[in-house]
Amino acid sequence: MMGWQEKDLFTLDDADALSDEFFRARKDDLSRRVGKRRFRHSEGVSGTAVQLARAYGADVAKARLAGILHDWDKGYSDEEVTQRARDLAVDVDPYVLESMPKVLHGKTAAAALARSYPQIPADVIQAVSRHTEGACDMTDLDMVVYVADAIEPGRDYPGVQEIRDAVGRASLEELFVMTMREVLSSLVLRSNRVHPASVNVWNRYIERARRASAY
Numbered sequence: 001m002m003g004w005q006e007k008d009l010f011t012l013d014d015a016d017a018l019s020d021e022f023f024r025a026r027k028d029d030l031s032r033r034v035g036k037r038r039f040r041h042s043e044g045v046s047g048t049a050v051q052l053a054r055a056y057g058a059d060v061a062k063a064r065l066a067g068i069l070h071d072w073d074k075g076y077s078d079e080e081v082t083q084r085a086r087d088l089a090v091d092v093d094p095y096v097l098e099s100m101p102k103v104l105h106g107k108t109a110a111a112a113l114a115r116s117y118p119q120i121p122a123d124v125i126q127a128v129s130r131h132t133e134g135a136c137d138m139t140d141l142d143m144v145v146y147v148a149d150a151i152e153p154g155r156d157y158p159g160v161q162e163i164r165d166a167v168g169r170a171s172l173e174e175l176f177v178m179t180m181r182e183v184l185s186s187l188v189l190r191s192n193r194v195h196p197a198s199v200n201v202w203n204r205y206i207e208r209a210r211r212a213s214a215y
Contacts, residue, residue: 008112010029010112010116010117011025011029013025013117014119015119016119017065017117017119017120017121017124018061018062018065018121022065022119023064023065023068026065026068026069027043027068030042030068030069030071030072033072033075034071034074034075035075038071038074038075040154041071041152041154042067042068042069042070042071043068044152044153044154044155045067045068045070045071045145045148045149045152046063046064046065046067046068046148047067047152047153048067048147048148048151048152048153049063049064049066049067049144049145049148050063050064050067051167052144052147052148052167052172053141053144055167055168056140056144056172057140058140058141058144058172059141062121062123062124062127062141063141063144063145063148065120065124066124066127066128066131066141066144066145067145067148069109069113069120069124069128070106070109070127070128070131070145070149071105071109072105072109072112072113072128073104073105073106073108073109073112074105076105076108078101078102079101081101081102081104081105081108082097082098082101082104084104084108084112085097085104085107085108088108088111088112088115089111090104090107090108090111091107092104092107093196093197095196096195096196099193100193100195103132103133103195105132106128106129106130106131106132106133107129109128109129110125110126110128110129111129113125113128123139123141124141126139126141126142127139127141127142127144127145127146128145130142130145130146131145131146131149132195133195133197133198133201134146134176134180134197134198134201135197135201136200136201136204136205138173138176138201140172143172143173143175143176144172146176146179146180147163147172147175147176147179150163150179150182150183151163151164151167151179157182157186159178159181159182159185160182162178163175163178163179163182166178173205173208173209174209176205177205177206177209180198180201180202180205181202183198184198184202
């Protein structure tokens, strides 16, 4: 069976990572790495991330790039992405590595992209890495990409319109918490595993929200 190394695709490129040229080149690469549906999703996330960045004062160029790159490694099978995580020496919970390979793609993509395109800003790489399980210290860019992944135009689930309607009305952190609530609820309702880190993230942000409402 062909390993992930043989299937991987990187185009040598030393252009400014936030330039239109670099964005178009990586978008073209992505179209050959993932299926059509995943590619359309990534385009939607990138466009939505731009809208959110404008609404909340985040860096638009970084949001656009992180959005198009966030599912860079979604084309790998569970077995391939697990091996990829090992080969790239990605720091990941052994339980997640063995039991939840589908969530590894953010971290493997971040590691691989940082290696092959060192000009990509560190906060863009971080947003790609964090778009699945989140983190207890999410930056504005992290939250923009996380939310954009959940509300891009191709998404259709019961709570999505509520989140879309809250854009610009709720704070970015409130929007992130609303989004995470829907993501976790969906996982629980479908009897899917929840990433252990996501439980900690949820608890952290809910506690912050409760403290804020007490004042």
